[in-house]
Amino acid sequence: MNKEQLFAALEAEVKAVEVKAVNALLYFKVLTGRARDEFQALIAAGDKTASHFEAAIVAATVVDETGTPVFSSEDVAALRDKSAGAVSEIAKVALDVNKIGADAEEAAVKN
Numbered sequence: 001m002n003k004e005q006l007f008a009a010l011e012a013e014v015k016a017v018e019v020k021a022v023n024a025l026l027y028f029k030v031l032t033g034r035a036r037d038e039f040q041a042l043i044a045a046g047d048k049t050a051s052h053f054e055a056a057i058v059a060a061t062v063v064d065e066t067g068t069p070v071f072s073s074e075d076v077a078a079l080r081d082k083s084a085g086a087v088s089e090i091a092k093v094a095l096d097v098n099k100i101g102a103d104a105e106e107a108a109v110k111n
Contacts, residue, residue: 014067017093021086028097029063036098042073054091055079061094 001009012030019026031039039060046052058079059071071079079087095101 014063014065015097016065017097019090019093021083021089026090026093027063027065027067028061028094029067029069031061031098035060038073042076046076051080051084051087052076054087057091057094057098057100058087061098062090 012032012035014027014029016025016027018024029035039056042056042060043053046056055076056073059069059073059075062070064070
């Protein structure tokens with residue numbers, strides 16, 4: 001595999017997942033290295049609560065069908081004021097898509 005082929009294979013993909021909490025097909029972008037750094041900085045600057053973490057991962061990963069972000073870091077506070085169960089469900093999908101967290105680690109070990 002040459003460099004161009006490897007770069008093409010490493011493109012961050014967008015995955016479509018049906019999310020029951022909102023009864024809709026949502027799109028999640030796999031974080032790039034730079035986007036993951038920005039997400040981690042947003043988490044570090046926050047108040048270390050579950051609602052902040054979940055809202056931040058949703059804001060960082062939910063995109064439209066063309067890959068354009070639906071939310072920005074400015075939307076984190078507004079997401080925290082929405083249904084905790086729904087935001088948690090969306091966040092769980094975002095974490096799974098990005099192989100972040102215990103569930104992703106367990107799945108990786110099984111493979």
